[in-house]
Amino acid sequence: NFILTQPHSVSESPGKTITISCTRSSGSVADNSVQWYQQRPGSAPTIVIYEDDQRPSGVPDRFSGSIDSSSNSASLTISGLETEDEANYYCQSHDKSVWVFGGGTKLSVL
């Protein structure tokens, strides 16, 4: 299976925009859908993006996802940062019915 690599942490001020990357080690990022989960301390993960760029109902449109075949990576972008966005974010993909998670990115909103 492939590996998904995320930055360990990112920080930004309220109102700004951040992008978290998720780079796939082998095979094409376009081959299998990418999901993004938000996990606040003490809580279960919740999905914020599915199938690369789809937003579940109830997730603010400040959250968006994309993939880039040239860098073989997926990205989660959060605009208009709010303090409540402070959390760990995990990308996840799959291969032959096996789930693969990135290592997670801690987002600090200072």
Add this chain to the structure above:
Amino acid sequence: QVQLEQSGAEVKKPGASVKVSCKASGYTFNDYYIQWVRQAPGQGLEWMGWINPNSGGTKYAQNFQGRVTMTRDTPTSTVYMELSRLKSDDTAMYYCARGRGVSYSIGDYWGQGALVTVSS
């Protein structure tokens, strides 16, 4: 509304087994796989495997082959994950998640988690 209700915290000794339950409600039980994911303290998410509630078919992550068993009880819409020969590094929060979409790859609803502590 879709809910996945997990069993409570457990404390086990090394070498013992633990069985965690996940009771589904608010949707047709047989239509979605249940995925199991664990998270050690301060660490990331680790996929353990899935069960197809319709057939009882399973797929386990290589790291857990031979130690994990996933089963279901259709009348009660409950799935179970049993992990045997516990070690201290099995101490973790264990989550179930509903899988939908292509290859049931989208974890759209998650249980609240069940904390398993392995300590002598």
